[in-house]
Amino acid sequence: MSENIRQQMKEEAFQQKFNQVKPKPPLLKNIIWAFVVGGFICTIGQFVLDYFLSLGMGKKEAAGSATAVMVFLGSFFTGLGIYDELGKRAGAGSIVPITGFANSIVAPAMEFKREGYIFGVGAKMFVIAGPVLVYGMVTAFIVGLVYWLRQ
């Protein structure tokens, strides 16, 4: 027991020392990058949406088409090896928009192509995006249930 306590004290003392020398992330710089890049991606999205609307599409169709275009762009720039360079600087600014979602599916698909189309691309494609889908659907289900009960 005393051995456990000694280990715990050692761990705490080390953690304290570690916290003192831990480098802080450049918060302001990161926020500005995320704001600019995230805003830029969303502005492009808005342009695309407005363009489809101007073609006379309905609101739902235009939104769907704009999403498809943004997903394509996200995948395309992942394939070119540009999106990870952007993500390195922009952080959440390029992860949160739907282009980031596309990146999270295309990146593992590219990476695991060497393991073949079944165990590689097929199986590994959703390693990052899978949890997003699962919990997105669970949340949608709960919200739907609440909505249905209130009617």
Add this chain to the structure above:
Amino acid sequence: MQKTKGKQSILFANPPVVTGTANIGGPMEGQGLLGDYFDHLMEDNLHDLSSWEKCESYMLEQVIKTAAQKSGGDMSDIDYVFAGDLLNQLMSTHFALRSLSRPFIGLYGACSTMALSMIMGAITVDGGFANKVVGAASSHHDAAERQYRFPTELGVQRPPMAQWTVTGAGAAVIAAAGFGPRITAATIGKIVDLGVKDPNSLGPAMAPAAVDTLWQHIQDTGRQPAYYDMIFTGDLGSVGKTLVIEMMKEKGIDISDNYEDCGCMIYKEEQDAHAGASGCASSAVVFCGYIYQMMTELKLNKILLIGTGSLHSPTSYQQKESIPCIAHAVAVEI
């Protein structure tokens, strides 16, 4: 004859000689601070092969062969190869050794593998079980990244504490006789775990292990840090290095004058490697390139290389386990 010293150390009776070394690096390592100290540099991280793992095998095979040649012989003189890498089931090492067809002992010490392979090699040679052996280790940034972290094309932001796995390999030929610096002493580390769980803070997690082994080395051998011209740790990075200096200071020993971390010697600031280099190749390319050359030119006479390894796995950190770490020290003198 008694070769053990103290609790964890060895003093070699007939110190084995490091008769030749070779190293290889990728493009980023070539552009780094030690770009002039490589035997081979690859143009990219694939080297026209079909996978990163194959590229890593190629690097390891290449350095083992080159080291054997540089020590004035060829592969047929080599009695044993001690080698390892970071990938599951030592994939790169096993494929590299397939074509070399020499007796082989695989080692896993994570990033401490280079020091470990040299210690095991020296023990084998001094024990009279072999005349000439090779100790080698490799790592590959992209191959390690996909196994331990995220796909390389994923747009994630690395925290400032993160380190960059070195793409490279190093090999050292250790012989019973010959010309070159000698392996005189070694201290085998024990596993130290102070509860760090973040796989992005490997350097800081390993710092206590490095301190433990260095302290034990001093106790066992009676050699003070000033005995060595330089003490090198494997891949602690800038944060881990600061922690080692602080923790040694607390024990009443100031090592800031003759201590450096291999992880802080490879990349330039603007290469965006954050806290420094990591991986088996961090200590392997620095020892088998820069340090060995400095020793043969007599610019460094006595060094202590402390290989540091974090022995976690992707499974262990997903199960929220902390990171067990180890450090092995090997003293090389000319």
